[in-house]
Amino acid sequence: xxxxxxxxxxxxxxxxxxxxxxxxxxxxxxxxxxxxxxxxxxxxxxxxxxxxxxxxxxxxxxxxxxxxxxxxxxxxxxxxxxxxxxxxxxxxxxxxxxxxxxxxxxxxxxxxxxxxxxxxxxxxxxxxxxxxxxxxxxxxxxxxxxxxxxxxxxxxx
Numbered sequence: 001x002x003x004x005x006x007x008x009x010x011x012x013x014x015x016x017x018x019x020x021x022x023x024x025x026x027x028x029x030x031x032x033x034x035x036x037x038x039x040x041x042x043x044x045x046x047x048x049x050x051x052x053x054x055x056x057x058x059x060x061x062x063x064x065x066x067x068x069x070x071x072x073x074x075x076x077x078x079x080x081x082x083x084x085x086x087x088x089x090x091x092x093x094x095x096x097x098x099x100x101x102x103x104x105x106x107x108x109x110x111x112x113x114x115x116x117x118x119x120x121x122x123x124x125x126x127x128x129x130x131x132x133x134x135x136x137x138x139x140x141x142x143x144x145x146x147x148x149x150x151x152x153x154x155x156x157x
Contacts, residue, residue, distance in 0.1 A: 017112040021120050032091050047079035
């Protein structure tokens with residue numbers, strides 16, 4: 001007899017527009033969180049490396065030089081969608097060409113991409129996980145030292 005709990009714990013898979021959508025294993029989830037956390041730096045350093053990161057970029061904005069500000073804004077507006085598509089490509093294991101190559105034979109439309117992202121989000125809903133983390137935090141939080149064994153005062157007067 002096979003153990004049914006193994007079948008129940010197998011990751012669910014869906015295919016949408018030729019993209020296989022799966023639940024993220026822990027390692028890929030952590031990698032995705034790290035990438036999202038560093039996304040502003042990644043974008044600024046890849047699109048505007050000559051400014052030396054976010055602080056250098058802010059200095060340029062404060063300078064008030066309209067030519068420099070226009071250059072920064074135009075480059076960011078054109079690069080942010082590209083960097084976003086690269087992130088989605090890596091996270092969802094979609095070939096980058098399907099998102100970024102204008103000559104690709106099987107490209108994804110914007111609507112296709114949104115449907116894939118929504119399905120991915122639904123499959124990887126972390127609501128229960130974060131609820132369990134909150135419960136775990138409460139269970140492991142140190143109790144206040146009230147001077148009594150169970151934290152309650154004696155009923156004796």
